[in-house]
Amino acid sequence: xxxxxxxxxxxxxxxxxxxxxxxxxxxxxxxxxxxxxxxxxxxxxxxxxxxxxxxxxxxxxxxxxxxxxxxxxxxxxxxxxxxxxxxxxxxx
Numbered sequence: 784x785x786x787x788x789x790x791x792x793x794x795x796x797x798x799x800x801x802x803x804x805x806x807x808x809x810x811x812x813x814x815x816x817x818x819x820x821x822x823x824x825x826x827x828x829x830x831x832x833x834x835x836x837x838x839x840x841x842x843x844x845x846x847x848x849x850x851x852x853x854x855x856x857x858x859x860x861x862x863x864x865x866x867x868x869x870x871x872x873x874x875x
Contacts, residue, residue, distance in 0.1 A: 800872065803868065836862065
């Protein structure tokens with residue numbers, strides 16, 4: 784396990800998970816500077832993984848992810864590949 788220490792929090796990643804996270808980040812651009820990664824994947828908005836492309840945000844957040852888009856008044860979808868991986872792999 785590879786400990787990732789960010790913001791006084793430690794999340795244990797296997798070497799394979801660490802490589803996957805870094806590969807995903809290398810292939811994308813986050814205008815917010817990867818706050819989910821910087822926080823150690825803590826305090827993320829709950830989501831539901833959909834069987835197709837985006838994930839569904841289940842609760843509003845004060846500062847929504849720049850990769851999320853609004854569908855209607857309450858419905859948000861996130862198209863971030865890193866967020867999808869974290870939701871699928873870690874259940875966060």
